[in-house]
Amino acid sequence: MGRGAVGSSWASFRNEWAGAARTPVCVCSPWPWERMSSAALRRHLLRLPARRRLLCASSSSSPPLAPTHGGHGPAAAGPGVVELNPPRGTRDFPPEEMRLRTWLFDHFREVSRLIAFEEVDFPVLESEALFVRKAGEEIAEQLYSFADKGGRRVALRPEITPSLARLVIRRGTSAPLPLKWFTIGQCWRYERMTRGRRREHYQWNMDVFGVPGVRAEAELIQAIVLLFERLGVASSDVGIRLSSRKVLQVVLDMHSVPRHLFTQVCVIVDKLGKMSRDEIERELISTGLPSEAVQGIIDVLSLKSLSELEQVLGSGAAEAVADLKKLFSFAEHYGYADWICFDASVVRGLAYYTGIVFEAFDRQGELRAICGGGRYDRLLSTFGSEDVPACGFGFGDAVIVKLLKEKGLLPHLSRQIDDIVFPLDGELQGPASCVTSSLRKNGRSVDLVQDKRLKWVFKHAERVNASRLVLVGKSEWERGMVRVKILSTREEFEVKAGELQ
Known part of the structure; x- marks a missing residue:
């Protein structure tokens, strides 16, 4: 395309844009653009800040794309519009965020190892039926689900436990019990975002199959406490509330509430603390529960001690109380009793x-x-299989990172490289590559830098926290040597290239 064509194309686009979009084009004035070649125009646009950038289409004759605003959609609809922000409720992980995520996941894995769990994983995309068969649950309404090209209904997993159950069933009797498995997986829920809650997040799951007693719960809770302690979180910062679903079932039985309403009631009362008492009562009454039963449920769920629970429910709650007392006893032996408390809600x-x-x-x-x-x-x-005693937990990444940030407990994780190799002459790129390859084979992380000034190399070494700078110079290489500079002490010396470790 000639310059005249570029100027004509730009002028035409500018006039059309001004009339249709009614949004200022992010240019200072028209005349420099009309004299630019297509390649120069493209280079200039790509240098603009992300929020002002006009991206060029694949064809050099195509007009630039409309700017986008704030991550909530393009300023104007049209073909080729590119949104630079991730979808609402999701995240990018640039290097500094990825280092933090890796640090947290390493703690997840190390705690799991200490409790003698094995790692497993599952596809992010699952059959929709795996989740919707639990009818009436809030989670079924939050699915990212669709029909694939074969017409099968699939969903991005909103949680991990059903996938785990599917794998346990597939393994059948070939997997000796107990199974102690953990995974770190990405989950998706289309829901209203609140503080610490996103539409996608990563979740650490630990699950035990084949242990009927509360010893399994005691082990899982110790894993949670161990993680908090490793992260610097104290029991004065975080607590763990305990109760039993059997308590709520006893209350519903006392008031002759039909069993099929149990799940619906659980979903509603789980909102205690997030909604007012009046709102909870209205939702419970809307399910068909009599006001007497609603009052009984609210009263019991406000209890904060096992002795009060026994007084209110009597022998009806004996099994639930016995389980909880045993778990509190285990907590004393494990040494985390100050972390836990009973809360019927x-x-x-x-x-x-x-x-x-x-x-x-x-x-x-x-x-x-x-x-x-x-x-x-x-x-x-x-899922049509024989039941096996099981328990587990899910631990998301978003809320704990928020907590650590507010407590000032997030580590500063800077980039770290062992060596930077730099040829002092363009003719020495081959020898520099040879030195780099040898160091990498010895297990060192090495950045090979070329076509830069030595001053830039020193600044780069400081930015990436490099340990050493290896200079490949002409006179040294002719003698089979390279020059090594220890950056922390500024010590500098020569070493045989073949002996560099």
């Missing part, structure tokens, strides 16, 4: 829980639940 919103449930909370009350879990002994039968 903890029921968890997922339908498959059958016994003890628990969740970690911010004692200042500023954040949503940090993690949560419980026993789900009847999950496998919902």
